[in-house]
Amino acid sequence: AIQLTQSPSSLSPSVGDRVTITCRASQGISSALAWYQKKPGKAPKLLIYHASSLESGVPSRFSGSGSGTDFTLTISSLQPEDFATYYCQQFNSYPVTFGGGTKVEIK
Amino acid sequence: QVQLVQSGPEVKKPGASVKVSCKASGYTFISYGISWVRQAPGQGLEWMGWISNYNGNTNYAQNLQDRVTMTTDTSTNTAYMELRSLRSDDSAVYYCARGPHCSGGTCYSQYFDYWGQGTLVTVSS
Numbered sequence A: 001a002i003q004l005t006q007s008p009s010s011l012s013p014s015v016g017d018r019v020t021i022t023c024r025a026s027q028g029i030s031s032a033l034a035w036y037q038k039k040p041g042k043a044p045k046l047l048i049y050h051a052s053s054l055e056s057g058v059p060s061r062f063s064g065s066g067s068g069t070d071f072t073l074t075i076s077s078l079q080p081e082d083f084a085t086y087y088c089q090q091f092n093s094y095p096v097t098f099g100g101g102t103k104v105e106i107k
Numbered sequence B: 001q002v003q004l005v006q007s008g009p010e011v012k013k014p015g016a017s018v019k020v021s022c023k024a025s026g027y028t029f030i031s032y033g034i035s036w037v038r039q040a041p042g043q044g045l046e047w048m049g050w051i052s053n054y055n056g057n058t059n060y061a062q063n064l065q066d067r068v069t070m071t072t073d074t075s076t077n078t079a080y081m082e083l084r085s086l087r088s089d090d091s092a093v094y095y096c097a098r099g100p101h102c103s104g105g106t107c108y109s110q111y112f113d114y115w116g117q118g119t120l121v122t123v124s125s
Helices: none
Strands: A004-007 A019-025 A033-038 A045-049 A062-067 A070-075 A085-090 A102-104 B003-006 B010-012 B018-025 B032-039 B045-051 B058-060 B068-073 B078-083 B092-103 B106-108 B119-123
Touching: A004 A085, A019 A033, A019 A085, A019 A102, A033 A062, A045 A062, A070 A085, A085 B045, B003 B092, B010 B018, B018 B092, B018 B119, B032 B068, B045 B068, B045 B092, B058 B068, B078 B092
Parallel strands: B010 B119
Antiparallel strands: A004 A019, A019 A070, A033 A045, A033 A085, A062 A070, A085 A102, B003 B018, B018 B078, B032 B045, B032 B092, B045 B058, B068 B078, B092 B106, B092 B119
Protein backbone atom coordinates (compact mmCIF):
# COMPACT_ATOMS: atom_id res chain seq x y z
CA ALA A 1 0.00 0.00 0.00
CA ILE A 2 1.13 3.54 -0.74
CA GLN A 3 1.92 5.44 2.44
CA LEU A 4 1.28 9.16 2.70
CA THR A 5 3.31 11.15 5.22
CA GLN A 6 2.03 14.58 6.14
CA SER A 7 4.07 17.30 7.80
CA PRO A 8 3.84 18.96 10.11
CA SER A 9 1.44 16.95 12.24
CA SER A 10 0.23 20.16 13.84
CA LEU A 11 0.80 23.90 13.64
CA SER A 12 -0.43 27.02 15.38
CA PRO A 13 -0.50 29.94 12.96
CA SER A 14 -2.26 33.24 13.33
CA VAL A 15 -5.16 34.58 11.31
CA GLY A 16 -3.79 36.04 8.10
CA ASP A 17 -0.73 33.76 8.00
CA ARG A 18 0.27 31.77 4.96
CA VAL A 19 0.07 28.06 5.79
CA THR A 20 1.78 25.25 3.90
CA ILE A 21 1.16 21.55 4.52
CA THR A 22 3.14 18.87 2.74
CA CYS A 23 2.23 15.31 1.81
CA ARG A 24 4.85 12.83 0.64
CA ALA A 25 3.93 9.55 -1.04
CA SER A 26 6.01 6.40 -0.59
CA GLN A 27 5.97 5.94 -4.37
CA GLY A 28 4.95 7.99 -7.35
CA ILE A 29 1.23 8.67 -7.71
CA SER A 30 1.25 11.09 -10.64
CA SER A 31 -1.40 13.72 -9.76
CA ALA A 32 -3.85 11.32 -8.11
CA LEU A 33 -4.07 13.24 -4.86
CA ALA A 34 -6.89 15.00 -3.03
CA TRP A 35 -7.00 17.24 0.04
CA TYR A 36 -9.79 17.37 2.63
CA GLN A 37 -10.67 19.60 5.54
CA LYS A 38 -12.10 17.88 8.60
CA LYS A 39 -13.75 19.62 11.55
CA PRO A 40 -14.92 17.79 14.71
CA GLY A 41 -18.39 16.36 14.34
CA LYS A 42 -18.51 17.15 10.62
CA ALA A 43 -17.88 15.08 7.52
CA PRO A 44 -14.67 15.71 5.57
CA LYS A 45 -14.89 18.39 2.91
CA LEU A 46 -13.12 18.04 -0.43
CA LEU A 47 -10.84 21.01 -1.13
CA ILE A 48 -8.51 19.94 -3.94
CA TYR A 49 -8.50 17.02 -6.38
CA HIS A 50 -6.00 15.90 -8.99
CA ALA A 51 -3.35 17.62 -6.86
CA SER A 52 -4.18 21.17 -7.97
CA SER A 53 -7.84 21.42 -9.07
CA LEU A 54 -9.95 23.53 -6.74
CA GLU A 55 -13.31 21.97 -5.86
CA SER A 56 -16.30 24.12 -6.74
CA GLY A 57 -17.28 26.47 -3.94
CA VAL A 58 -13.94 26.26 -2.13
CA PRO A 59 -12.34 29.69 -1.47
CA SER A 60 -9.46 30.60 -3.75
CA ARG A 61 -7.12 31.05 -0.77
CA PHE A 62 -6.75 27.25 -0.90
CA SER A 63 -4.39 25.87 -3.53
CA GLY A 64 -2.60 22.61 -4.21
CA SER A 65 0.53 21.72 -6.10
CA GLY A 66 2.89 18.84 -6.80
CA SER A 67 3.09 15.59 -8.67
CA GLY A 68 4.88 12.29 -8.33
CA THR A 69 5.71 11.96 -4.64
CA ASP A 70 5.67 15.47 -3.20
CA PHE A 71 2.55 17.59 -2.76
CA THR A 72 1.61 20.81 -1.02
CA LEU A 73 -1.59 22.37 0.25
CA THR A 74 -1.32 26.12 0.75
CA ILE A 75 -3.73 28.48 2.49
CA SER A 76 -2.69 31.95 1.37
CA SER A 77 -4.25 33.91 4.23
CA LEU A 78 -5.62 31.84 7.10
CA GLN A 79 -9.15 32.67 8.17
CA PRO A 80 -10.81 31.79 11.50
CA GLU A 81 -12.98 29.16 9.83
CA ASP A 82 -9.88 27.37 8.49
CA PHE A 83 -8.86 25.96 11.85
CA ALA A 84 -9.34 22.24 11.28
CA THR A 85 -7.46 19.04 10.46
CA TYR A 86 -6.33 18.55 6.88
CA TYR A 87 -5.84 15.18 5.18
CA CYS A 88 -4.31 14.18 1.90
CA GLN A 89 -5.57 11.09 0.05
CA GLN A 90 -4.13 9.17 -2.89
CA PHE A 91 -6.24 7.46 -5.49
CA ASN A 92 -3.51 6.25 -7.82
CA SER A 93 -3.87 2.64 -6.73
CA TYR A 94 -5.73 0.42 -4.30
CA PRO A 95 -5.98 0.51 -1.42
CA VAL A 96 -6.93 4.16 -1.28
CA THR A 97 -4.92 5.69 1.56
CA PHE A 98 -5.01 8.85 3.63
CA GLY A 99 -2.22 10.79 5.26
CA GLY A 100 -2.12 10.98 9.03
CA GLY A 101 -3.52 14.50 9.13
CA THR A 102 -2.28 17.98 9.98
CA LYS A 103 -4.08 19.83 12.76
CA VAL A 104 -4.18 23.58 12.31
CA GLU A 105 -4.85 25.02 15.75
CA ILE A 106 -5.55 28.53 16.93
CA LYS A 107 -2.46 30.26 18.28
CA GLN B 1 -28.72 19.03 -4.66
CA VAL B 2 -26.58 15.99 -3.95
CA GLN B 3 -27.27 14.42 -0.58
CA LEU B 4 -26.11 11.29 1.18
CA VAL B 5 -28.18 10.49 4.27
CA GLN B 6 -26.99 7.77 6.60
CA SER B 7 -28.80 5.68 9.18
CA GLY B 8 -28.65 6.47 12.87
CA PRO B 9 -26.18 5.60 15.64
CA GLU B 10 -25.71 2.01 16.69
CA VAL B 11 -24.54 0.33 19.88
CA LYS B 12 -23.40 -3.26 19.48
CA LYS B 13 -21.79 -5.93 21.60
CA PRO B 14 -18.48 -7.52 20.61
CA GLY B 15 -19.03 -10.28 18.08
CA ALA B 16 -22.24 -8.77 16.70
CA SER B 17 -22.82 -7.27 13.25
CA VAL B 18 -23.86 -3.81 12.17
CA LYS B 19 -25.38 -2.63 8.90
CA VAL B 20 -25.24 1.05 7.99
CA SER B 21 -27.27 2.51 5.14
CA CYS B 22 -26.57 5.49 2.91
CA LYS B 23 -29.41 6.90 0.80
CA ALA B 24 -28.35 9.03 -2.13
CA SER B 25 -30.33 11.70 -3.93
CA GLY B 26 -29.79 14.56 -6.36
CA TYR B 27 -27.68 12.74 -8.96
CA THR B 28 -27.63 9.66 -11.19
CA PHE B 29 -26.89 6.91 -8.69
CA ILE B 30 -25.24 4.46 -11.06
CA SER B 31 -22.83 7.10 -12.37
CA TYR B 32 -20.82 7.01 -9.14
CA GLY B 33 -19.60 4.39 -6.75
CA ILE B 34 -20.13 4.67 -3.02
CA SER B 35 -17.11 4.42 -0.78
CA TRP B 36 -16.96 3.91 2.96
CA VAL B 37 -14.49 5.65 5.26
CA ARG B 38 -14.29 5.43 9.03
CA GLN B 39 -12.67 7.47 11.77
CA ALA B 40 -12.01 5.99 15.20
CA PRO B 41 -11.88 8.37 18.17
CA GLY B 42 -8.74 10.48 18.03
CA GLN B 43 -7.56 8.74 14.87
CA GLY B 44 -7.30 9.59 11.19
CA LEU B 45 -9.42 8.59 8.22
CA GLU B 46 -9.43 4.95 7.10
CA TRP B 47 -10.73 3.81 3.72
CA MET B 48 -12.81 0.63 4.02
CA GLY B 49 -13.70 -0.04 0.42
CA TRP B 50 -16.19 0.84 -2.29
CA ILE B 51 -18.98 -0.55 -4.40
CA SER B 52 -19.92 0.19 -7.98
CA ASN B 53 -23.61 1.10 -8.16
CA TYR B 54 -23.41 0.26 -11.87
CA ASN B 55 -22.57 -3.44 -11.58
CA GLY B 56 -22.14 -4.19 -7.86
CA ASN B 57 -18.40 -4.80 -8.09
CA THR B 58 -16.56 -4.23 -4.84
CA ASN B 59 -13.06 -3.55 -3.62
CA TYR B 60 -12.37 -3.90 0.09
CA ALA B 61 -9.46 -2.90 2.29
CA GLN B 62 -7.39 -5.99 2.92
CA ASN B 63 -7.60 -5.72 6.72
CA LEU B 64 -11.44 -5.79 6.57
CA GLN B 65 -12.21 -8.01 3.59
CA ASP B 66 -13.08 -11.04 5.75
CA ARG B 67 -15.61 -9.07 7.83
CA VAL B 68 -17.14 -6.43 5.56
CA THR B 69 -19.80 -6.63 2.86
CA MET B 70 -20.95 -3.67 0.79
CA THR B 71 -24.17 -3.85 -1.19
CA THR B 72 -26.32 -1.52 -3.19
CA ASP B 73 -30.01 -1.23 -4.08
CA THR B 74 -30.49 0.75 -7.26
CA SER B 75 -34.29 0.70 -6.84
CA THR B 76 -33.97 2.91 -3.77
CA ASN B 77 -30.58 4.54 -4.46
CA THR B 78 -29.29 3.15 -1.20
CA ALA B 79 -25.90 1.64 -0.37
CA TYR B 80 -25.21 -0.55 2.62
CA MET B 81 -22.12 -1.49 4.60
CA GLU B 82 -22.24 -4.51 6.91
CA LEU B 83 -19.41 -5.22 9.33
CA ARG B 84 -19.39 -8.52 11.19
CA SER B 85 -17.60 -9.91 14.22
CA LEU B 86 -17.36 -6.46 15.74
CA ARG B 87 -14.52 -5.62 18.10
CA SER B 88 -14.00 -2.68 20.40
CA ASP B 89 -11.56 -1.13 17.92
CA ASP B 90 -14.36 -1.01 15.33
CA SER B 91 -15.93 1.78 17.40
CA ALA B 92 -15.83 4.74 15.04
CA VAL B 93 -17.81 7.17 12.96
CA TYR B 94 -18.58 5.55 9.63
CA TYR B 95 -19.02 7.74 6.56
CA CYS B 96 -20.28 6.97 3.10
CA ALA B 97 -18.94 9.15 0.32
CA ARG B 98 -19.62 9.58 -3.37
CA GLY B 99 -16.85 8.31 -5.56
CA PRO B 100 -15.41 7.20 -7.84
CA HIS B 101 -17.07 8.57 -10.93
CA CYS B 102 -18.13 5.83 -13.34
CA SER B 103 -18.93 5.94 -17.04
CA GLY B 104 -20.03 2.93 -19.05
CA GLY B 105 -18.86 0.60 -16.32
CA THR B 106 -15.40 2.14 -16.06
CA CYS B 107 -14.72 3.92 -12.79
CA TYR B 108 -11.87 6.32 -12.16
CA SER B 109 -10.55 9.15 -10.00
CA GLN B 110 -11.55 7.86 -6.62
CA TYR B 111 -11.75 11.01 -4.61
CA PHE B 112 -14.86 11.89 -2.63
CA ASP B 113 -16.83 15.04 -3.37
CA TYR B 114 -19.94 14.44 -1.23
CA TRP B 115 -20.17 12.73 2.12
CA GLY B 116 -22.87 11.43 4.40
CA GLN B 117 -23.29 12.94 7.83
CA GLY B 118 -21.62 9.98 9.52
CA THR B 119 -22.94 7.14 11.67
CA LEU B 120 -21.48 6.52 15.12
CA VAL B 121 -21.01 2.83 15.83
CA THR B 122 -20.10 1.96 19.40
CA VAL B 123 -18.93 -1.54 20.24
CA SER B 124 -19.09 -2.25 23.94
CA SER B 125 -19.97 -5.10 26.24
